[in-house]
Amino acid sequence: MKQCGPLTTSKLAMESGVHLETIRFYERQKLLPKAPRTSSGYRIFAPETVQRVRFIKRAQALGFTLKEIGELLDLRVSSGTTCATVRRHAEAKVADIDEKIRQLKKMKQALAHLAESCTGRGPLSECPILAALQTEEELT
Amino acid sequence: MKQCGPLTTSKLAMESGVHLETIRFYERQKLLPKAPRTSSGYRIFAPETVQRVRFIKRAQALGFTLKEIGELLDLRVSSGTTCATVRRHAEAKVADIDEKIRQLKKMKQALAHLAESCTGRGPLSECPILAALQTEEELT
């Protein structure tokens, strides 16, 4: 992580590994705060914006939509949002996440099972990953 | 889970919780095997197709694309695909999954942290979830 001052749009894009236009797109979608401008109208981003963009990409890879990601980023106490509300939303998201982890673990087991049993010998399922998931179910 | 014989397209759709047209779409994308037909051209699906469609939807919610899901469903020994290849692919996917789980756990921690510290007292970060993730990093 480079230690650096404010960033231009393209620097931010490079640092966070997305396309230049994606930054502008995220701004329009309110996933990034409206950046202040230089006198000539160029955007100036705080260095921590890099973390924000990376968070967006990571969350997307975990199956969250931009809408959901926006909600996560906005999750805070403010006028019209009490602490209890924030907590409720946070807990709901944690439940979401737990379910995702549970599904991923099942999938991982199934893949492990699949890799083990693919000796070439024995009957060959038409779709081994579903067969493996089925087997997991039965063991449970 | 109903115990039942072969399914029509709309029955399959209902059972697996997707839109009727989505079934045809998945068939075109080769995510479902080409269904055999009645004499009048109606599709006939094996009951286990329900599992297949549900798997597709679950995997999507975990951030896999249809292309990746197709690869998972096709992961098997066949002409031109040795056991070693299958194993290699399976292991790569397991690595993917492990990374997803790692990220989800970090996110979960951050949310827990966020919920705890939202008493209304104390300084309020502009974006608590990123602040919480930052804190996690520092603790590591």
Added chain:
DNA sequence: CTTGACTCTGTAGATAACTACAGGGTTTAG
């Protein structure tokens, strides 16, 4: 044996999430 609920194909429209200009001003290295 008709009528309403299905099914088919093919094609077109919708939505999310980018990505790519065109046309024009700005900054900077030489």
Added chain:
DNA sequence: CTAAACCCTGTAGTTATCTACAGAGTCAAG
């Protein structure tokens, strides 16, 4: 000062993933 390399806005195009017809055939209850 000028040419290359930036940045801006606004709009249009792209890709992935569905979703919705239109037009026509099929099945089943009464």
